[in-house]
Amino acid sequence: MRHTLPIAPQFYVTAPQPCPYLEDRMERKLFTSLQGDNADRLNNGLSQQGFRRSQNVLYRPSCAECSACLSARIDITRFKPTKSQKRTARRNAGLVRHATSPWATEEQYDLFRRYLDARHADGGMADMDVFEFSAMIEETPIRSRVIEYSDREADALVGVSLTDVLEDGLSMVYSFYAPDRLQDSLGTHMIMDHIEIARNANLPYVYLGYWVPGSQKMGYKAKFSGLEVYIGGEWKSVSNPREFSADTHPLSTDPIAEQVANISLPDGRPTRL
Template sequence: MTDQSFKFPRFFVTAPSPCPYVPGRFERKVFTELKRNDALEMNEALARIGFRRSQNIVYRPSCDDCSACVSVRVAAREFKASDSQKRLLRRHADLEVSACEPWSTEEQFELLQRYVGSRHPSGGMAMMDAYDFADMIEQTPVDTVVVEYREPSTDDRPGRLVGACLTDKQSDGLSMVYSFYDPALATRPGLGTFIILDHIVRAARAELPFVYLGYWIEGVDRMTYKTRFKPVEKLTARGWVRAA
C-alpha cells in the first residue's frame, strides 16, 4: 500500500475561532471527509503528515502566522520507560484491559463526564451529551476500538471502569484519538500516563512502530506529558525527526 492509493481528497478550511491553547490567537483547521471506499488508506496517509481523525473527518491546524501545534508520536519498539513510568506500570498491572468494538455505553459516558468536568470544564466537550458521545465513538469509517481499563472482576462481574481510550489501529501503529479516566481515584494516580504506557507496550508487542499522541505545543503545561515518552518524534518541515 502507498500513500497514493486513493483519490486525492478535497480539503476545506474552517473559519477562525479563538485558540484554546494560546491566548490572543485564533485557530483555523484544514479538513476533509473520510470516504468509506478508501477511508483506511486516506486516514493512514494523512496521519503521517499530521492529520487527526474526528468521526469521519480528518483535520490539522492551519493557522495564520502560527505553527505552534506540532504532531508527536512515540517510537514504540525503541521505548525505554523511566523509573517513574516503570512504577506506574507495576502499580496498575492489575487492571483488566479489553479492546471493545466502537459502541458507546452509559458507563463510558458517565466516566467521560467526570473526566471532562474535572480536567476540561470550559472545553468544547463539556457540552457533549450522550448522543454526541455516541457519534464520537461509533461514527468511524476506519479500524477503531475502545480500549477499556477496569479494576479486577469479582464474582464473575466486571470491575469498575476507570479509564478508556478511543484508538485507531493503523498499519504503522496506534493512534490515540481520545482518552479519559476517573481523575478522582486516589488509589489510581497517573491513570492518564498509564493508558499511554499501555498503548506503547501493546504496540511494541504487536511490532507496530509508533503510537500517535496528537498535537503538542511547547510551553503549554497540560501538553508537557506528551514529550515524556522517549524516544518521541516530532513532525517538522523536514518530516518526522527524533526529539532531543
Template sequence: MSAPFRFPRFFVTSPNPCPYLPGKFERKVFTELNGPNASELNDALGRIGFRRSQSVAYRPSCPECQACVSVRTVVDEFRPSGTQKRILKRNRDLEVTACRPWSTDEQYQLLRRYLSARHPGGGMSNMDEMDYADMVEQTPVNTHIIEYREPRQGYTPGKLIGACLTDRQGDGLSMIYSFYDADHADRPGLGNFIIMDHILRARAAGLPYVYLGYWVRGSKRMAYKARFGPIERLAGEGWVRFDPEAVDA
C-alpha cells in the first residue's frame, strides 16, 4: 500500500528583521504545496499553525521568540458587540461577491492605496502588478478573492472598496490577506466588517472556524484580532481558548 501523498520536505529561512517587533529577528519553516493532494496537505498544516502564501505553506520558527501565536475565531459562539453591530448595519448595503482568484487592476490600485495609508514602507510596499497577480493567482487550493463594492448605479458596478484573498479549508475559512479603502470617510471600520462578513459566511457554510493568522504579543498592529472572540490559540496541547487582552496586560 502507498501513502495518499508523500511526506513533505521542510526548509528553514535565514533570519531576517522581524516586521512586528523591533530588535527581533524572524525565521520561517516552509514547504511547497503542489500535486493532487495540495488541498489536503494545506488543511493538515493549517490545523498546526501554518499559513499559505502562493504555493508555499509556512509558519514562524524563531528559536529565541514565541510571540507569534496562531489564532482562530469560534464561529458559532461569536456575538458582535454594540460597535460591531453598528459597523454591520452601516455596511449592509455593500455588494459582496466571491470571485475566482484572478487579479484585476482595480484590486491592485486599491491595494496600493491601502498600503500607503496603513503600511507605508512595509515589506509589501514595493509590490508591482506582477507580484500582486502571483499573490492572487498562484494557488493550488480552493481560493476566492472576496470583493466588497458600493451599491451599483444602474448597470455599472459600484466602486471596489475592499477585498480579501480567502482559502476554504476543511474546517473553516482562512483569511490570507485583506485590504480596503482605509480613508473612506463614510465607512469607518471596513476591516472589521470584512472579518465579520467572513465569520457570517463560515457560519452559513457550516464551517466552525475563521483562521485569522498570527496574533503577536506586544504588537499593536495585531491587537485588533482580540475583538472577534471567542478566540482559540494553538498551544502545545492543541487549540485552546484564550483572552489576548489579558495576555497582553
C-alpha cells in the first residue's frame, strides 16, 4: 500500500490595499487555505495564534509598518458585565435564540442587506449578492453554527451570528443585526449571549475578531472585561485599553518569512511560504 505524507499548509500574502479601519494606512494579510481532513485542527491551532476564518481561508493582518489590528477574545471567567451591559441584557430579554446548521435564508440576507446599507455602505462587502452571502454562510469545512435572534412580539429576525465552535471557545466569524434598533445594542447583546453559551458548554473563550485601537468601528470590543489580545506571540490581558496604540513604526511587523517560521502547526509540521 502506498502512503503519502500530509502536505504542510502553504502561506501567502495579499497585495497592499487601503485599510478599512484607519485612514491613510495600507493593509496586507497573511493567509492559508482551510481544507481537507485536518481543517478543524488547523482552524483551532491558528485561531489560538491570532488567525481568523473567512469561508475556506485563515488569515492574519501582516501590514508592513502597522500592527494596530489585534486579535481579541474574552476570557469568560474574568468577564463581569458593566451596568450598561446589564441594561442591554434586560432590554433584549424578550429575544429568542435559535441555533441552526450553517444554511443561508432569504430572511437572513434581507437583514444582512439592511445592516450593510445602514452601517457599512462603503465597505468591502457592500456589493455582496445573495449567492456570495450564501457562500459566506455555507462554505465552511469546520464545525459552524448560525445563531439567530428573533423578536417574538414583532415576529422578526433581528440578529444573526455565524459562529465557529473551537476546542477552546466560540469564534464569532461575522455578525449583523437590525440597524433600526440601535437603542437595543444588539451587537453587545449577541456577544454577551455567546459568553453565556460558551459558559454553559464549558468553553473558556469567545473570540471576537480584531480590535483596532484608534478605530471607532472596533472600539466596542474594548468595553468588555476579561478581554485578551494576541501580541508578541502570546495572549495578554487588556486592563487598560489606553495602553494600546495605533501608531506606526517601520519595525512594527516582523518580516513575512519570520512570521511564517514562528507559526505552530497542530501536528508539528514545518510551515511554508
